Amino acid sequence: MKKIEQATILKNECYVNNIYDMVIFAPEVANIAKSGQFINVYTGKSDMILPRPISLCEINKEEGTLRLLYQVVGKGTQYFSTLPKKSNIQILGALGNGFYIDENHKNHILIGGGIGVPPMLELAKNLQGNIHIFIGAKSDPILVKEFQEIGVTVTIATDDGSCGIHGTVLDAIQKEQPLADMIYACGPKVMLKAVSEWAEQVQIPIQVSMEERMACGIGACVGCAIKIKKKNTNDWENLKVCKDGPVFWGNEVIWNE
Numbered sequence: 215m216k217k218i219e220q221a222t223i224l225k226n227e228c229y230v231n232n233i234y235d236m237v238i239f240a241p242e243v244a245n246i247a248k249s250g251q252f253i254n255v256y257t258g259k260s261d262m263i264l265p266r267p268i269s270l271c272e273i274n275k276e277e278g279t280l281r282l283l284y285q286v287v288g289k290g291t292q293y294f295s296t297l298p299k300k301s302n303i304q305i306l307g308a309l310g311n312g313f314y315i316d317e318n319h320k321n322h323i324l325i326g327g328g329i330g331v332p333p334m335l336e337l338a339k340n341l342q343g344n345i346h347i348f349i350g351a352k353s354d355p356i357l358v359k360e361f362q363e364i365g366v367t368v369t370i371a372t373d374d375g376s377c378g379i380h381g382t383v384l385d386a387i388q389k390e391q392p393l394a395d396m397i398y399a400c401g402p403k404v405m406l407k408a409v410s411e412w413a414e415q416v417q418i419p420i421q422v423s424m425e426e427r428m429a430c431g432i433g434a435c436v437g438c439a440i441k442i443k444k445k446n447t448n449d450w451e452n453l454k455v456c457k458d459g460p461v462f463w464g465n466e467v468i469w470n471e
């Protein structure tokens with residue numbers, strides 16, 4: 215059973231706008247972690263008892279470090295942004311099921327919307343073959359250079375047209391029509407639904423990482439349950455994003471809930 219443990223902050227800097235780049239020393243978690251998993255980060259404050267789930271952007275097993283890219287949206291992430299280098303935070307992980315990787319697949323489409331982009335970096339580092347990422351943003355796409363540096367083809371779509379294609383990631387994909395054996399996506403639910411419906415039309419399997427609102431983050435409260443179709447039936451079941459996910463097959467998610 216995983217235990218809450220202490221991690222040391224090695225870096226915690228503003229990356230762009232209200233997004234922060236944190237690197238923590240957590241060798242035991244780094245050792246078992248895989249792409250698509252997340253950690254629960256605790257504030258240690260009595261008025262913020264619930265953990266904040268954050269995806270693993272990079273895992274460095276040799277150095278025992280994890281990289282987290284997080285957006286300041288509320289009290290918890292605001293608190294994290296104030297933590298200095300060399301201070302400690304409590305974490306639990308690595309949690310959830312990561313992405314399924316099939317070594318026979320040679321063409322991969324990655325889709326990241328907004329703060330759903332970070333887990334795609336560790337995933338890209340673990341895939342072999344041609345990798346094309348579609349990054350969706352309001353105006354400032356993140357991690358573009360870092361994907362390019364590891365040989366990933368990058369296409370950007372922005373809401374305001376200030377960078378890349380003016381439109382959604384789906385507009386960009388439909389324009390470029392890339393080849394793929396597998397699609398992996400993380401971002402807002404509306405984006406995951408749209409790309410899953412497109413993937414079904416073009417008959418390419420898609421894995422979606424659901425960033426549902428969580429409470430306990432460890433499978434104890436059903437606060438993060440979503441409806442998933444049962445295999446080979448018309449029935450469905452409630453599964454927990456924190457424990458059974460966060461990665462699910464796109465064609466198994468019941469989207470209109």
Ligand SMILES: Cc1cc2nc3c(=O)[nH]c(=O)nc-3n(C[C@H](O)[C@H](O)[C@H](O)COP(=O)(O)OP(=O)(O)OC[C@H]3O[C@@H](n4cnc5c(N)ncnc54)[C@H](O)[C@@H]3O)c2cc1C
Nearest residue numbers: 264266267268269283284285288289290291425426427428
């Ligand atoms: C599997 C997973 C991975 C995630 N990865 C990232 C990431 O890599 N980078 C990043 O910036 N954000 C990520 N998020 C979203 C992040 O967890 C929330 O933005 C964060 O918990 C908000 O906390 P807060 O205290 O600042 O906001 P508040 O709104 O004050 O939070 C109040 C409570 O609601 C919960 N909550 C609020 N928003 C979310 C949310 N979107 N998902 C889950 N719980 C939420 C918080 O845990 C907290 O308990 C992820 C969410 C999930 C479920």
Ligand code: FES
Nearest residue numbers: 429431433435436
């Ligand atoms: S957040 Fe409590 S079960 Fe998932």
